[in-house]
Structures are given as C-alpha cells and as structure tokens.
Amino acid sequence: MTVLASVLDTFGDGLDFIVNERTGRGGGEVGGLSANGDLLWEHLKLCLVAMAIACAVALPLGLWLGHTRRAAFLAISVSNIGRAVPAIALLFVFFAFLGAGFANVALALTLLAIPPILTNAYVGVREVDPDAVDAARGVGMTGPQVLRRVELPLAMPLVFGGIRTSAVNVVATATIAPLAGVVTLGDPIINPSIYGEEGRLGAAILVALLAVATEVVLAGAQRAVTPRGLAASPRRRLMTRTRTILAALAALALMLGVVACGDDDDDGSAGGGGSSTQAAPTAAITKNAENASTTLTVGSKNFTEQKVLGEIYAQAFAAAGYKVRKELNLGDEQTALKALKGGQIDGYPEYTGTALLSFFEVPTKDLPKDATAAYDEAKSRFAEDGITAFPPTPFTSSNEVAVTQETADKLGLKKISDLDGKSQDLVLYGSPECRGRDDCLRGLQNVYGLKFKRFVPVDIAQRHEVLTNGDADVSIVFTTDPQISRNREVLLEDDKGMFPPYNSTFLMKTETADKAGPDLQKTIEAVNKNLTARVMQELNARVDLDKETPAEAASDYLQQFDLVSAGS
Amino acid sequence: MIAQGDNGFFRERTDTCVTDNGLCPGWVVDHLDRYTTPLLQHVFLTVTSVAAGFLIAGSLAILAHRRRWLVGPITNVTGILYTLPSVAVFFLLLPITGRGNLTAIIALTAYTLLILFRNILAGLDAVPADARDAGRGMGLTDRQLLWRVELPLALPAIMAGLRIATTTTVGLAALAFFAGAGGLGEPLEAQKAFKTNVVFAGGLCVALAIVLDAMILLVQRSITPWTRAA
Numbered sequence: 001m002t003v004l005a006s007v008l009d010t011f012g013d014g015l016d017f018i019v020n021e022r023t024g025r026g027g028g029e030v031g032g033l034s035a036n037g038d039l040l041w042e043h044l045k046l047c048l049v050a051m052a053i054a055c056a057v058a059l060p061l062g063l064w065l066g067h068t069r070r071a072a073f074l075a076i077s078v079s080n081i082g083r084a085v086p087a088i089a090l091l092f093v094f095f096a097f098l099g100a101g102f103a104n105v106a107l108a109l110t111l112l113a114i115p116p117i118l119t120n121a122y123v124g125v126r127e128v129d130p131d132a133v134d135a136a137r138g139v140g141m142t143g144p145q146v147l148r149r150v151e152l153p154l155a156m157p158l159v160f161g162g163i164r165t166s167a168v169n170v171v172a173t174a175t176i177a178p179l180a181g182v183v184t185l186g187d188p189i190i191n192p193s194i195y196g197e198e199g200r201l202g203a204a205i206l207v208a209l210l211a212v213a214t215e216v217v218l219a220g221a222q223r224a225v226t227p228r229g230l231a232a233s234p235r236r237r238l239m240t241r242t243r244t245i246l247a248a249l250a251a252l253a254l255m256l257g258v259v260a261c262g263d264d265d266d267d268g269s270a271g272g273g274g275s276s277t278q279a280a281p282t283a284a285i286t287k288n289a290e291n292a293s294t295t296l297t298v299g300s301k302n303f304t305e306q307k308v309l310g311e312i313y314a315q316a317f318a319a320a321g322y323k324v325r326k327e328l329n330l331g332d333e334q335t336a337l338k339a340l341k342g343g344q345i346d347g348y349p350e351y352t353g354t355a356l357l358s359f360f361e362v363p364t365k366d367l368p369k370d371a372t373a374a375y376d377e378a379k380s381r382f383a384e385d386g387i388t389a390f391p392p393t394p395f396t397s398s399n400e401v402a403v404t405q406e407t408a409d410k411l412g413l414k415k416i417s418d419l420d421g422k423s424q425d426l427v428l429y430g431s432p433e434c435r436g437r438d439d440c441l442r443g444l445q446n447v448y449g450l451k452f453k454r455f456v457p458v459d460i461a462q463r464h465e466v467l468t469n470g471d472a473d474v475s476i477v478f479t480t481d482p483q484i485s486r487n488r489e490v491l492l493e494d495d496k497g498m499f500p501p502y503n504s505t506f507l508m509k510t511e512t513a514d515k516a517g518p519d520l521q522k523t524i525e526a527v528n529k530n531l532t533a534r535v536m537q538e539l540n541a542r543v544d545l546d547k548e549t550p551a552e553a554a555s556d557y558l559q560q561f562d563l564v565s566a567g568s
Numbered sequence: 569m570i571a572q573g574d575n576g577f578f579r580e581r582t583d584t585c586v587t588d589n590g591l592c593p594g595w596v597v598d599h600l601d602r603y604t605t606p607l608l609q610h611v612f613l614t615v616t617s618v619a620a621g622f623l624i625a626g627s628l629a630i631l632a633h634r635r636r637w638l639v640g641p642i643t644n645v646t647g648i649l650y651t652l653p654s655v656a657v658f659f660l661l662l663p664i665t666g667r668g669n670l671t672a673i674i675a676l677t678a679y680t681l682l683i684l685f686r687n688i689l690a691g692l693d694a695v696p697a698d699a700r701d702a703g704r705g706m707g708l709t710d711r712q713l714l715w716r717v718e719l720p721l722a723l724p725a726i727m728a729g730l731r732i733a734t735t736t737t738v739g740l741a742a743l744a745f746f747a748g749a750g751g752l753g754e755p756l757e758a759q760k761a762f763k764t765n766v767v768f769a770g771g772l773c774v775a776l777a778i779v780l781d782a783m784i785l786l787v788q789r790s791i792t793p794w795t796r797a798a
Binding site: 006010080128173177208212214546561 | 659
C-alpha cells in the first residue's frame with residue numbers, strides 16, 4: 001500500500017499546483033490559480049477561434065448539401081479521412097509549412113474540427129423523415145423555409161452532436177499546441193522542466209476536467225436545442241450523462257487505486273546500446289574488456305548540439321568497452337541535472353556558462369570572462385555537489401541575440417544595447433525555458449532593461465525559421481549554429497557582459513566517475529580535443545541542414561579524427 | 569586548432585532540396601530505415617490496443633445485452649474515457665504505470681471502448697426477433713443462441729465499429745511517444761520543422777489507417793458472405 005500512498009501523494013502535489021503558486025525550476029513563478037487561469041484562457045481562446053471558423057464553414061455547407069442531397073460521397077468520406085489524419089501530424093504539417101504561432105495552430109485545429117461538423121450536418125438533414133418534408137412542401141413552404149423550419153429543427157440533435165465531437169477533439173488537441181508555439185494548458189505537460197512534475201500532473205488533471213466539462217456543457221446545450229417531440233425517444237438517453245458523471249468519476253478513481261496496487265516500477269525506457277567494436281591500434285580510443293562491467297547511461301538536453309555531443313560520448317564510451325545506454329532528449333538544463341542527481345543518467349554534457357547562471361545563480365557582474373576561469377569556477381561548485389566536471393571542449397556555444405540583416409540595417413543594430421528604445425515594438429522568440437533564464441529573456445530585461453512587445457516561447461528547433469519567415473524580429477540562437485551565416489543573420493554584441501563563456505564540460509557523479517576507472521577521463525579528453533567551434537558547427541550543420549541523425553554525425557566525427565577505428 | 573585529419577570533414581554546402589527544407593522524395597527513399605521501427609511500434613500499439621479493447625468491450629456488450637440496466641452506466645464510464653485527452657491520460661497514468669508500452673496501451677485501449685461497445689451492442693440489439701425465435705425453436709441454449717445466431721448476425725455492425733476504432737487508434741498512437749512508447753509520432757516530432765519528414769511520417773499514419781481498414785473490410789467480407797448475396 002505504500003505505492004498507493006506515494007501515488008496519492010503525487011496526485012496531491014498535482015492538485016496543489018493548480019491552486020498554489022510556486023517557484024518553477026527555471027526561477028520564475030509558476031502554478032496557482034492566476035497563472036493557470038491565463039493558460040486556460042489561452043487554451044479556450046484557441047479552441048473558440050477554431051470552432052467558430054469551423055462552424056461558419058462546415059455548418060452551412062453540410063446543411064445545404066444535406067438539403068439538396070448532393071455530394072453524398074464527399075460529405076461522408078470527409079469524416080473518414082479526417083479520422084485517419086492524426087491531429088499531431090496535421091499540427092506539424094502546418095508548423096513546418098507555415099511556422100509557429102496562434103493563427104497557424106488555430107487553422108490546423110479548424111481543419112481538424114470541420115469533418116465531424118460537416119458530416120453530421122449532412123447526415124442530420126438527409127435523415128429527416130421524407131414524409132415531414134413532403135408535408136412541409138404540401139402546405140406551401142419554399143426550399144429555404146423547409147430547411148429552416150422543418151429539416152433544421154429535426155436534424156438539430158445530430159448537427160449538434162457533430163459540433164460536440166469536434167469541440168471535445170479540439171480541446172484535447174489544443175493540449176499539444178505548445179509544440180507549435182501557443183502556450184495553452186498543455187504547456188506544463190510538454191515543458192515539465194519549467195513547471196516540474198507536479199505541474200505536469202496538475203495540468204493533465206486540468207485538461208482532463210476541461211474536456212469533460214466541454215462534453216457536459218455541450219451535451220446539456222444539445223438537449224436544450226432538441227425539439228421536445230424528439231427528446232423523449234430512447235436514443236436521447238445518452239444525454240442524461242451529467243447525472244451519472246460523479247458516480248463514474250468515483251469508479252475511475254477506484255480503478256486507478258486498484259491499478260496502483262498492481263505494479264510499481266515498469267520503466268520501459270529503452271536505451272540503444274552503442275556498437276562494440278574491436279578498435280584498431282591506431283585509434284585513440286581502444287577497447288578495454290575490464291570496462292564491460294560498467295554501464296554508463298549518457299544523457300543530453302533537447303537540441304541538436306546536445307544530441308550530437310551525447311551521441312559522441314555514448315559511442316566513444318562504447319568503443320572504450322563500456323556498456324552504454326542513452327537518454328538523449330531530456331529537456332532543458334534543470335531536467336538534465338535532476339536526471340543526473342537522481343541517477344536516471346550517469347552523465348551529460350553541460351555548458352560552463354549555463355551551469356554558472358542556471359545552477360549556481362552567479363550574478364551577471366561576477367561572471368568570469370575567460371573560459372578557463374569559468375570552467376574552474378563551475379568545476380569547484382559542482383564538486384561541492386559530488387559532481388565531477390571533466391575538462392571542457394575548445395568550442396564555446398553561447399546564447400546569442402540574433403536579428404536578420406534587414407532588421408539590423410533598418411534599426412541600426414550592432415550591440416544588444418542598441419535595442420534600447422526599439423524593443424517595445426519587437427517580438428522576441430526563444431525556447432520555453434528562456435523566460436526564466438538570466439542569459440535569456442530575464443537577463444535582457446534585468447541587465448539591459450529591455451521590454452519586448454511580446455515574448456513567444458517556441459520549440460528550440462525553430463530558432464532560425466522564426467527569423468526567416470518573419471514571425472520573430474529577434475530570436476535567441478547559439479554561436480555554433482550553421483544557420484547564422486547561411487541565413488545572413490546578425491548576432492548582436494553582448495556589450496554588457498550578460499553571457500559568460502559556454503564551453504561544454506561532461507558532468508558525472510564523482511562516485512560513478514571513480515568506479516568507471518581511468519579510461520573514462522582518457523576517453524572524454526580524446527573526444528573533446530577536436531571539438532572546435534568549426535567542427536561543432538559542421539556537426540550541427542549535418543543534422544540541421546543535411547538532416548542526418550545525431551548518431552550518424554557522431555559516428556563520422558569519431559572516425560574522421562581517428563578516435564575509433566573505421567568501419568564501426 | 570584542428571589538429572589532424574580534417575580533410576574532407578567540412579562539407580561545401582550548396583542549396584539542395586534538403587537544406588532548403590523542401591519536399592524531397594529522394595531523401596525519403598534514402599532514409600526509409602528511420603521509419604521502420606517506429607512504424608512497427610505503431611502497428612504493435614494499434615493492434616494490441618484494439619484487440620484488448622475488443623475483448624473488454626465485447627464482454628461488456630454481451631453482458632449489457634442480457635442485463636439492460638448496465639447499458640447506461642457502461643456507456644457513461646466509457647464515454648468519459650473517450651472524452652479525456654490522451655496526452656492527459658498518459659501523464660495521469662505515469663505515476664502509476666511508468667513510462668512505456670503499458671501506459672500507452674492502457675490509454676489507447678480506453679479510447680476504443682465506447683466505439684466498440686456501442687457498435688457491438690447495436691449489432692446485437694438489431695438481430696431480428698424472428699431469427700432469435702427460430703434459434704430457440706431449434707432448442708438452442710442462451711449461450712448457443714449468442715454464438716450461433718446473435719453474434720454472426722451482428723457481425724456487420726461489430727466490424728464497422730472495429731474499423732472506426734482502428735482508424736481512431738492509429739491517429740491517437742501518434743501521441744504514444746509522450747508515454748515513451750515510440751510509434752510514428754517519434755520521428756514526426758524529432759524533425760517537426762522538416763517538411764519532407766512531417767508529410768511522409770504523417771502520410772505513413774494515414775496509409776497505415778487505410779491499410780488496416782481495408783484488411784478488416786476484407787475479413788468482414790469473407791466471414792459474412794450473406795451480406796453480399798443480398
């Protein structure tokens with residue numbers, strides 16, 4: 001029963017998130033009725049816009065087609081096709097072709113909402129008793145009159161059923177809208193790195209309640225618009241759902257409880273093992289059979305450079321004979337550090353600057369200016385937490401404030417402080433965690449005193465597209481991004497020293513590092529040696545531009561620099 | 569700083585379909601292997617969930633067919649399960665069942681229940697009273713009547729429900745990667761800004777739905793020959 005207790009505890013934390021504000025992992029305030037109310041409002045706004053457009057398009061069309069009995073095949077098959085297209089695929093197609101943002105997501109949701117409304121309106125009108133229509137014509141009604149006064153009222157239950165199906169579906173799908181840059185109630189679910197696990201659970205509870213509420217309200221409305229003559233028919237019994245809803249929820253809770261007593265740890269996370277290769281004598285990293293008894297789980301954060309670095313270390317450790325597992329998409333730095341401390345991963349690459357700012361909250365004025373000093377400080381701070389920070393890479397990959405060449409020319413921008421007096425008209429895009437970071441939105445506000453017209457959190461992979469397609473005036477990018485020169489972006493100089501050096505250092509619990517033996521440090525140093533800015537940029541380009549997988553890019557790197565033997 | 573062996577490592581990049589983020593069929597052909605495992609996972613999740621849902625909903629429908637008072641409560645409970653957004657369900661289950669296939673399959677199965685229950689029950693209810701009477705007249709027990717008369721005659725409605733449930737589940741399984749269960753949602757999300765990828769991965773989902781739907785239709789035709797004779 002301890003499992004049950006801990007599960008209930010977890011759900012209690014989730015509920016607490018809904019009503020009580022707390023400090024999020026990134027430092028900002030999250031949770032509480034007011035913040036969740038804002039998310040809820042954005043969620044509803046998105047759904048209402050999508051439903052309004054969908055109804056405006058699909059209702060007249062469906063009713064008219066049903067009335068004239070035309071295009072039966074189209075009206076029916078549109079809902080079948082609609083069912084077969086996954087909502088998330090629709091969302092990403094719009095995202096890839098049109099970019100992030102409210103309008104594009106609303107459009108995708110509209111497309112999702114149309115099929116059930118259209119088909120139900122069509123079927124509803126067509127299935128009206130022909131005798132009733134004949135009678136209406138017999139008393140001298142015109143076509144539009146028949147539709148408005150006979151067919152529509154009789155079709156109302158089905159027509160409204162379509163709207164209800166769509167609405168519930170749209171509310172559900174709006175949950176994943178943050179993947180395309182709209183911050184709805186799904187944000188805590190998709191970005192637990194900011195809101196914490198309790199935020200994720202709290203939001204999941206809220207989204208579930210919102211969907212049920214939508215269903216209940218629309219079911220009530222459907223009952224209200226159903227003509228009295230039809231309401232008594234047994235088919236309408238489904239609509240007395242409200243009454244039994246509490247009983248059913250109680251039953252659900254009971255089921256959850258029963259399941260909870262069942263099994264507790266079923267961690268199905270699979271990690272692909274690296275290939276174990278027999279290294280040729282010339283390779284810098286050679287296989288040591290003694291290492292086979294040590295399993296290392298390599299982690300990384302959720303953007304290209306991190307995934308490539310994670311793959312490089314994973315493959316290099318494998319070549320040195322270690323057993324390797326991978327967790328290469330952990331989210332932001334707080335998530336990765338938590339995973340490291342919690343033992344979910346054994347190590348991951350982190351940037352010295354990120355560590356100083358996000359983990360150790362070094363004030364901007366105290367930031368070291370030189371790479372060695374930054375590493376030394378991060379290393380000694382990590383050591384206090386029982387974490388070893390291995391010697392860093394030659395490359396540094398800072399956050400950068402980027403604008404297009406046109407924007408820079410038009411506004412005369414060279415330094416970040418040039419944005420002063422102009423930023424209130426500019427839209428800034430950044431990753432979700434940017435909101436709470438001193439080397440991102442918070443620093444731009446506090447260090448440079450900038451206020452932007454809007455900050456739009458967007459998936460980190462979109463940081464260049466938002467500039468190219470004109471959504472963003474200013475975007476936060478990384479020094480080693482190959483898109484900077486390709487897209488002729490201008491990086492604004494950090495004239496107030498907001499960004500420290502960001503060399504990458506491989507982090508590991510000291511305890512684990514000691515157990516892994518001397519080959520560990522040797523391997524890391526061999527790997528790091530050639531990771532210059534130019535090489536890192538090339539590796540990023542292979543993934544972001546050439547669309548290779550991080551694993552392919554990593555493997556090429558290790559072979560190119562004779563770190564492992566060819567043919568692995 | 570580049571100490572050794574960087575010959576040929578740095579590529580000259582010209583603008584190609586891939587770097588320009590266009591629609592590149594050639595790229596798909598060269599990278600089909602990226603989609604094979606996710607596709608198989610997708611099929612596994614769909615088939616397992618629909619099969620589990622079919623067993624549960626079928627039992628419930630047979631139960632409710634005999635004991636009518638159960639229809640309301642079962643419809644309501646499965647109706648609520650159907651209403652809950654799957655992404656929310658994944659994370660509501662997470663503290664209990666952890667990441668992985670189990671969580672995804674429980675959630676996906678829950679979605680099929682309402683569709684399957686309604687259709688199976690409607691099929692059983694639509695069996696003509698004459699056919700039932702004839703069966704009883706031949707001396708069939710309740711159980712024999714169910715398996716030899718009622719269920720076979722309800723097959724078209726049951727199979728129609730199965731088709732809707734399968735198509736719906738293919739769509740929802742694209743979200744299973746949230747629960748750590750893979751599926752086509754994983755490659756879809758991994759390069760969600762790459763047009764070729766989203767169109768192809770999304771297209772694979774649709775194609776899978778159509779193929780599974782056609783397969784069920786074929787099975788239905790072969791096991792209900794009498795529906796064609798008419």
